[in-house]
Amino acid sequence: MYTYFDIIMIPLQLLIIFFTVYYFFVSWFGLFGKKKEVKIYDESKTFALVVCAHNEERVIAQLVDNxxxxxxxxxxxxxxxxxxxxxxxxxxxxREAGALVHERFSETGKGKGFALAWMFERLFKMKRQYDAVCVFDADNLVHPDFLKEMNSRLCHGEKIIQGYIDAKNPTDTWVSGVFAISFWIVNHVWSLAKYNMGLSCCLGGTGMCFDTQVLKRYGWRATCLTEDMEFTIQAMMENIPTTWAHDAIIYDEKPLTFKASWNQRKRWSQGHFDVADRYLLPMLKKAFKKRNIVMLDCSVNLIQPYFLMVSTFFVLCSYINSIEPFYTNILYKVIPLEVWTIIGFGQYIFPVAVLWKIRASFKSWMYLLLYPLFIYSWVPITALGWWHRHDHEWNHTLHTRGISFDDVIIPEDAVNDGPKEVVFAKEKEK
Incomplete structure (x- = not known):
């Protein structure tokens, strides 16, 4: 017997079915390694390596030296x-570490996106011109073969490339530990999976490589709180996908405290909603008009935080419905219980498979027990991100993990056999 509430709840369930099956299907393509590629290691491309730094005196020297x-x-x-x-x-x-330093002071246009636009304009006017620009955050460390990998991708004609964002401090605290796990999982079951399927990945803010001609032609107009996602969508609107370099590894400092993690993720959520508000409908319209599956996939990615809010609402309604039924449950009518069981089991398989694949440390395996807490905390963060989606004030994340690349021991097969969790020869706090 159908109810008035079914007008809302049945379409809601169909939406949840679509997204759940879609995410589950895509994820499998990231568990079986990267697709075969012929690497070109003849060093030919020239690079400008750009680091945006706001009060980063504790970590900038280590990155420049690296x-x-x-x-x-x-x-x-x-x-x-x-x-x-x-x-x-x-x-x-x-400057003392050997970088070419450009100082920028502006009371308006604060944030990384504005700083990048300002620096790119300067680069384009210089006597020396570069084939590509790579962007890093000041707290990063970079694998020695990073430019070799990007050079190969550029030689193959790729225009916008995202490297593998690993963790510089995966065992400092439980927060940095679960944050690292989340990046490892996304790298494999989302970014690598999409690249293997021929879809567009999403830029991650650091470890990004751009063909200079693309930047010159379209300019850098991404200045919101998530400039990486904004540029990804702007480029895709011009039919330029973002590709994935699984062997071009960057080591990023993860937040040490839950508060710092909360603030950073809230900023990401605000930016995601902001980008979705401005680009979702134009992207969907263009995807259907051109019958472009890659653009359609990018549209699905833009909807993701809305899906989290909708699915949370549905879970709450399902608890009420189990006590006092008020809508028709069609989930098991559309998809058999056995399929839902496989999907539910797969949610636990993916994190375990990824940690096994990267040969995670014992400590990281212990942090996996706290991973659900990190995941469910996205629910209130996403709600706050939606509420503050029109706020554009940039909140700086303090970086203190002053690790030199000499302190990092990378497994010998970290590139040839895929990224592996790093360990430290010694640890320094500055």
């Missing part, structure tokens, strides 16, 4: 640091 020692012809790349509205010694420390 970048200057990459396994790539030093004559083919330069390291630029944008000291953006700094009130500390970031500019001096970066």
């Amino acid at each position: 970048l200057r020692r990459l396994h790539y012809n030093n004559a083919l790349y330069d390291v630029f640091v944008v000291a953006d509205n700094c009130s500390d010694n970031t500019a001096r420390v970066a």
